[in-house]
Amino acid sequence: MRVGVVLFPGTNRERDVLTAFVRAGAPRPRLIWHEESDLAGLDLVVLPGGFSYGDYLRPGAMAALSPVMTAVRAFAARGGYVLGICNGFQILIEAGILPGALLRNVTLRFLAQDCHLRVERADTAFTRHFQKGAVFRAPMAHGDGNYFADPATLARLEGEGLIAFRYTPPAGELAREANPNGSMNHIAGIYSANLRVLGLMPHPEDLVDPVIGGEDGLPLFTGLAEALAA
Amino acid sequence: MSAAVTPELARAFGLNDDEYARVQAILGRIPSLTELGIFAVMWSEHCSYKSSRIWLRKLPTEAPWVLHGPGENAGVVAIGEGLAAVFKIESHNHPSFIEPYQGAATGVGGILRDVFTMGARPIANLNALRFGDPAHPLTRRIVDGVVRGIGGYGNCVGVPTVGGEIDFHPAYNTNPLVNAMTVGVARADRIFLSRASGVGNPVVYVGAKTGRDGIHGATMASAEFGADAETKRPTVQIGDPFVEKLLIEACLELMETDAIVAIQDMGAAGLTSSSVEMAGKGGLGIELDLDRVPQRETGMTAYEMMLSESQERMLMILRPGREALAERIFRKWGLDVAVIGRLTDTGRLVVRHQGRIEADIPLGPLATEAPVYDRPRQAPPPPPPPGEAAAQDPVGLAAALERLLASPDRCSRAWVWHQYDATVGGETVKRPGAADAAVVRIEGHLLALALTTDCAPRYCAADPRLGGAQAVAEAWRNLCAVDARPLAFTDNLNFGNPEKPEIMGQFALAIEGMAEAARALDFPVVSGNVSFYNETEGRAILPTPVVGGLGVLEDAAQARGIALAPGLDLVLIGATQGALGQSLWLREILGLQAGAPPLLDLAAERRCGEFVRAEIAAGRIAASHDLSDGGLLIAVAEMALAGNTGVSLLPGPAGLPPHAFWFGEDQGRYLLATSDGAALLARAEAAGIAARLIGRSGGRDLTLPEGTTISLASLRACHERFFPAFMEGSG
């Protein structure tokens, strides 16, 4: 499996993602500078977390216009796998590769705490090592993660099974307190129509090691490593 | 522009008549405005340490593992495997009162630069905060802005904020303390210093453009606030963490090459202090051509450029011919880079602007003739005797526990650290709230650093010497509690006006106490900061010498946290006399800030700490917590809440009132959870260490010795109530 991790000015969780893939037994990903546009040979492109362009204007807005995103759009259109985490999710949304918008957290504060994510389907390259309906813990760290979509888009996402993860309590029911950023339908992550692009706000890559506090996020990376093994 | 320089102007710049006379003697003439500005900032309290220098020398600064002590941008200690930890703490108190968000944010930015200037990648931020009375009308706004500012900057640059401390006290009503600490890691043989060398080498400016930000920030930090604080407002600097992040990456990339001879961040007094310090340390001269400085605004004068405190800038001396390499790297990261001068052999700072020489100052005398004061000191009144008032317990253990746990100084700080990204980097082993010290692993290694900030100002106010020693001992203890080997600390000495003998008396004694503890614990000072003039309208803050401790763990996996699991014995390590003087119990229950603070037995401190570390290292301890504010029962409750596991407590010793046993703040103590309490007691006895079995974990309640039961849920509600209620109180 060949993974590329894109580096924008202000990206700051690229090393976390590299570590997660290495812990998952995948080859060490290659770093891709935002001005590059050659994604040839990659199976998966990751847009990691951070504050690209300082999150100025709207998180992800400026990164979405960079040369590499033109390439990522084409890569996704060709059926390539793309994973956007946190700021990476915001960039995918701003680039129009995933639908909807990410508004400021309803609390109007940065949220840096663990949340629990319910796996809505386990038959994708990203979630094959999870059980459907399973709940896992992941750190969140964002100021703008409040998922919004117009009613038609939301209905389509729900109807086509494109919700990847929802914020829930550990037991997996839907509860308002477990949805701290106020996302519509408790959405923490969504897929593209072909299930090959995933964007999510929380950080499974920061919980892949028992010494750090758990391996709850590891199945995402081992699953991808298995699914995309060359 | 050369406004007439007069003794009055010199005074307005903060130079007294004697200092101004010295300036004229050094130059042999009347200084230009730019020269006056340079002397004023270099000789300000903030940059010259003129009131503190003779006292700082008393602090021990050496140990075999210390690679660079005070005098560099940050302290450097060897941590094994060829690596070094680089760390420092710095205050941004006055700016944080004037504009809490930007003041705190730029405080974080400034301390980060001190660390990556030395070639270290920052891996953790901490802070120490002091706010006024929650009931004071300004407090909520200040807390809100400071917390947002620390998060806003640290989260964006991608350095996890892993620890800190917060207290409230009316003495900080209009003078909050914001001390920010950064820890970085570098290869021990790749540390970058600020000493310039190589006559003719280019002086290179990198980072953000220069604007009129914070002109006179350094002299402002050296003057007491009057009621006119508002009019000083335009000097506030704005931080841009995005540019800082780019600067970190660009500097570290250039540091992989051989291009850099010396490098120095532009902190207080920006271009002035960085150029003066680099050339001065190298015994060389330096010429600057201000026309080449990247400028954000038009029409800036030499004076303004030399004194600007625009953020996110660095000054470097490069090897000849490496300018293009540096330019390529900085441009790639979208940053300005310019050759603005070169090193000379004249020993003088020469500043040119628009064809004129705006300053020409001999660097030797600027440094050697900088004022140093042995200011008059007045011993504070002797520490008050332990009070009689504490003999009776009017409320009982359960009620006191609930009140203490809910009090602003002891309640959960989760509301605060839930706004700080503590996990970025993926190496945070112990996050805020999980252990006595934060633990951060070093990427690609098993090694981890343990980090903590500590100070009990109420002890320092009652007995500065004991309080200073206690701050050092508490930091040391927090490191031991997670099983780190304490290596060194950085300190931030926050005091009032040093021109007042009683403040200087506090300061000198606090340092003596710190030095004594540092020596006894083999725990030297490697960097630090002094913040004087923390007064508003003549009222000083509590003396607040904050200690930022650093220790190392050979294997991150051995770090212990405070979370209890069921089925464990709880063993108290260290002797308990029931010291209630200056305790939280006394303050919160009886409304008294009275008595002598708890005594410190540094030999016992060391024995207990080493014993605890050995026990953890042997794998016999499941959870560990040091005892501090609020004493034993608070520690029990915190361990129970962290692990969501109840505890049944045994009665305390006969002969000690229960409230004194459970809430006394005797020093040098730990609470350990182990599966075999009897064996632990036996080993403690063999080692000559006081120890006592105090209870056993299990269930969902805390059962007090007299039988009262409090559910964890209700304890948690007490513990977590204050911050959200206070902060979300209105808009």
Next chain:
Amino acid sequence: MSAPLPVTLHFNATVTVLPKEGVLDPEGQAIERALKGLGFSEVETVHAGKVITLSLTAADRAEAERRVREMAERLLANPIIQRYTLRIEESA
């Protein structure tokens, strides 16, 4: 003898809050770079700020303006680093 009934009018107010002259505007700079990067080379300087729109009632325009100015000074703008402008319009 009774005073004339106070008429209540409706107003829309727009408060625009921008960085003060000379104060660093990192967001404006980032937008400026991005616009130039997109080929809008005719752009000279950019500043970014906040806008707050509100509807309110008042006896007359002068009162509306006085009140909105008070809101700006007390809450909406931070005079240390920001300046603000007001626009008030009577609404239907």
Next chain:
Amino acid sequence: MSAPLPVTLHFNATVTVLPKEGVLDPEGQAIERALKGLGFSEVETVHAGKVITLSLTAADRAEAERRVREMAERLLANPIIQRYTLRIEESA
């Protein structure tokens, strides 16, 4: 045969970006609560958004407007959640 020299004029543009109808505006709501808490009970509704001011050159007002609109559509506003208004003034 040479074309007339293009005259370049200077313009100041203000782009105001606000949440679209129906999109959650937590910041506007928080400001509304805070204003009411401060005693501004005459306030009815509040919305919060961004303002971007820029100076640019263009041959004429129509071109300035066309270019600024393009900037708004491509970068300054996100049409899914925001609406924007423009104001253009010729400057000295």
